[in-house]
Amino acid sequence: MSKVILTNLNIFKMSDINKSQEVEETAENSSKENSIELNENQSVETTSTDEAETPDESTEPDNTITDTPVESSEPVEEHDEVINEIEESNAEDAEDEGNKDRHKIEVKEYDTMSLEALAIELEKLVSKEKVQAIKKHVDNINSEFKTKFQSLIDEKKEDFINDGGNEIDFYYSSPVQKRFKNAYREYRKKVNEHYKSLEQNLKQNLTDKLEIIEELKGLINVEENINTTYKHFKELQERWRNTGPIPRDKYNNAWNSYHHHVERFYDFLNINRELRDLDFKHNLEKKLLIIERAEELAKDDDAMRAFRELQELHKMWKEELGPVAREHRENIWERFKVATKTINDKRQVYYKEIDKIYEKNLEKKQEIISQIEEISTQENKSHGGLQKKIKEVEALREAFFNAGKVPIKVNEATWAKFKDAVRSFNRKKNSFYKDLKKDQYKNLQLKLDLIKVAEDNKDSDDFETITPLMKKIQSDWKKIGHVPRKDSDKIWKRFKSACNAYFDRVHAKRNTASEEQVEAYNKKNEFLKSLKDLELPKDKDKGVETIKEQIKQWQALGRVPNDKRYIDGKFQKTIDSLLNGLKLEKTEAEMIKYENKLDSLHNPEDNRNLDNERNFIRKKIDEVKGQINQLENNLQFFTNVDEDNPLVKEVHTNIKKHRESLELWNAKLQKIKTFY
Template identity: 55%
Template sequence: MSEEVNKNQEAENLQNEAEKKSESTEKQELNRESTDQENKDQASEESKLESEAKSEDSSESSTLEAETTKKSSKIDSADANEQDSPSDAVADSDSTETSQPEPNQTTKNATDELDEANAEDSEDEDVSKRHEIELKDYDSMSLDELVIEIEKLLSNEKIQSIREHVTQIKIAFDKKFNEIIEEKKEAFIEEGGNIIDFQYTSPVKKKFNSIYFDYREKRDQYYNQLKKNLNQNLKERLSIIEELKNMIGAGESMNSTFQHFKDLQERWKNAGPIPKSEYRQVWENYHFHVERFYDFLHLDREFRDLDFKHNLDQKLKLISRAEELIKEDDINRAFRELQLLHKMWKEELGPVAREFREEIWEKFSHATQQIHDKRQAYFEELDKEREKNLAVKEEVIEEIRKIADQEVTSHNDAQTKIKNIEKLREIFFKAGKVPRKDMDEIWNAFKKHTRTFNRKKNAFYKNLKQDQFENLKKKLDLIEVAEEHKDSEDFETTTPLMKKIQDQWKEIGHVPRKDSDKIWKKFKNACNHYFNRLHSKKNEDLDEEFKAFLAKKDLINKVKSAQLPDNKDESLKTIEGFIEEWGEIGAVPRNKKYIEGKFNKTLDQLFKKTGVEKKEAELLKYESRLHDLDEGSERDINREVFFIRKKIDETKDNINQFENNLQFFSSTDDSNPLVKEVKDKIERYRDELSMWKTKLDKLNQL
């Protein structure tokens, strides 16, 4: 009985271990299981390489596999011909019924899924750690973010725990980078490039390749060592099966035989993982010989029944826990723990009495099927949630289509559309996963309309480049003009020309980007060279003009204090001398022009003292203006001519206006004060007209 207690205690420890293992799955992401299914359809080069690293057989493993196949093919007849013990007859009759009945197809699908998961995990001693690492939405990340994520995983996690994460990161990175390459390739071809010469890379791609290369090296090292370990473990398990097979009829005492059997069970439990491809066959082979050993124990029913009871108790606990898992809200946690329960059922517990075998297996299978159905319903509900993501992505694609259907009309229009497309692309990638059945269709539609826009954009810029080459030629012509005149001394003529070509430069438009800075610098340097010279000249002139202003100011004071001779002719000569001296002094700064008015008022007082008529005095004063014009440029003379002609026209208009006004009076007699006022104004305007005409004649003489 103490042995039975020990066995029950051992079973309870196993149960506690299963519960402890199941708790480690609570941190996994809800989308982990859906990702497991999707990865079956999206096997990347990385996962293939890993699979090859795991399943590639050396000459040693080939021999082991052949041995396993040979042994499994002889299971039904194993020891059938042995005649050493009456137990053989019992073994033959009992071996016709397996430890668990043949399940129906629905239940078989559920158990096969668990067997497949356990077989895969049998190669990984750290499977719980793999499920605890967060699986993020890598599709929504940028290229830089994906590089940061894979670098972080490689630095912080075990290499065997990140396979699934790295695979999804690489799929997302390649998808986005390949799209960029397609865009660059189309632009290259449309610009006239040969596809053979096309090359494109980027710093982010180089960095990703470097990190991924490091990952593959570490992964290959790990799996090469793992392959050796798996094959060694396989050899150990086959050896255990062989010992188990040879125990029957060995002639040892029952106590010794049973203890040997328990030792083999313990060795089997600690033998370690084996290749996935061998998992099912090796376990079935082992399980067959375990059942055969229990049938052999009919000679000592005390040992057999005691162990049957222990196994029954433990399997009932597993069934009870499986039924509790049906109510578990965390579907992924329930599946992972159910996976552990199946592993304990098959690998750690032996058979039960024949009358209980079918009943307990049906209960266990029924609970398994319910969890499986609940899990399938969860995936269906997950797809319904992803329908919302699908709707978002369909809206994004429709917006991209609308933009792609429009023609690009200008550079600003192209840039606006590019920004809008980029925003829509960001929304598309961050929208999340869509149902698997829609993945290819939605991605192809996205690529189709994006490429349509890119083709139109590239075609627009191709045509725009033709215009830019023409603009380049026009600007080069302006540079030639600027450099030809930058050292000109004829500032009056060259300054308007330089300002004009600057305005033309602004109106021409864009040139090819590679030439833009170069030609702008040449043009700017030529213009700056000229205008710096112009400003320097103006500064010199300003200094001279300010000196002239001071001299003219002194002259005004001199004129004011002058004593004129009593003789009129002598007085006029003195005044004309002042006027000539004024003209010889030169021009004054523009903001000092008011000094001309002061000089004229001073002269008017002298003319008044001398008794000179107003018209004669005005013409004498104009002599100084003529002197300035004679010293100035032709442009100044033309401006003065335009001014006087304008005054002549205005004066004529005033005369005509007042003459017309006289017609409205019934009498033109001077006795009417209004008539007299009008006639006086007409007379003044005629005097002014005569004066302006005289000034124009003098100007024409210049």
């Protein structure tokens, strides 16, 4: 609807020339019919039949533009803030015609954009929009970019200092910063070029409009044909409309002076009422169209869009249309003002709603600030705990930036409070890491000492002495805390390299089958074959002694190569078979088997197999104890139940079995301790 009405109004503007021709033709006919035609020697005063007195030259006000505006024919209230606001905005547009395009450019939520998005938006505005129309957009984007980039620099600086860097050596730049600077530099260049050119045009246009006012002033009392004078008047009006922008501070006074002299010319036309009344009628029709459109806009739900179009209507009313008959002036102006007030009232309601949203955003941001302050008061006990807080604060910072705008009156104070909260957290964080750095440098020296031990002994052949030493320094390394990040990887590689060099040599020797190990394997293989024909004494005790003797002989044959150790498993199975034939008590048989197993696991150079076995035994002991406790607890549920009850008897049986099992596991644990 807005575009349709404004288009119709623009059609009127485009038809001004045709309308003027119509008025002039009517004027000619009227002049001929009434025989009122001025000759060159006849003055206006002597032929005027209008009761209104035509001002003489001595009472005519000077058209020089001063700080005091010339009184307009429209009854404008002196303190009407809405009208003043609209006129000020139109004056701004009048200074630079490109300014009116600022209303058409979408105002985005710049405070929620990332650095890269802000840079892209600035590039788009500078490349696609008129430079004079994007000032407020660019200012907002520039402010947001500076704020967020400074925040990023603060973070990078803290990381740099925490990594051991010196504050005076810190420097940071990024591609997005360079991209933004290039776009902003291009904007400033275009602004300078535009206003340098505009300044000259404004001065020339002002001069041209003052000349038009002077010519208007000279039309009164001119001794020439009225039709010629009227045609000259219409030409001056067209020149005024086509003259470009003038300085903003001269706009209202220039227009008031121009309009004053236009009205004086119409008073001069009193000698030909029909000619003047046709023009008045023409202006009235167009002003009524403007009023109707304003009244339609007053019903529009989009208050801001309506107000922007209202500004255009006021501009057309003031700049492009002449006066109307005096009996209509006050009425139509009052009607226009009523519609203007309605639109403005809706705009004020819109602002109040926006203010409510801004207030809610303020509450969110204040809550975020309080949370950051709360985190800042908490004591930092560990690196991991502090890292968690850093992530929390970073999330809160992001939430702060995305919370939306707050009322302008508290914007700076809110931002300052937010920065203070973040800085307070950062100071405590930096203090923690400075203290941590001292400990880390102590740890660094301790680890360097261990590296020296490892590197000094990595080539030693005294495996029996050095192996326990190397294991000890590996254990000590794990107990030492963190070192500075920049040294961590480097010293770990040195330590690992020295330890690996030593243990590679140990493993290489262990994996190399010596002649003795090969001979031991061959002997064990023959011994294992001989056991197949072994007959045990019928006496159980003597049979046990015989088996233990076989085990001793087996162990005396020595170690076999690692890839031949499967033969120990075969021997274990043979012994198990012999023990089963003796019909021994379960516990006794298990312990004889277990001693043999431990003999196979034992390695003076490496206790890992025994360690694993001991851990397994302890785990089994804990499991059995847990099962016994559970069964005993279950018995408590059998109240007033006979002991001969099958369920009760089953629980007691299971408890007995588990206790026997526990006794066996404890015996195995005691046996394994003798190997250390």
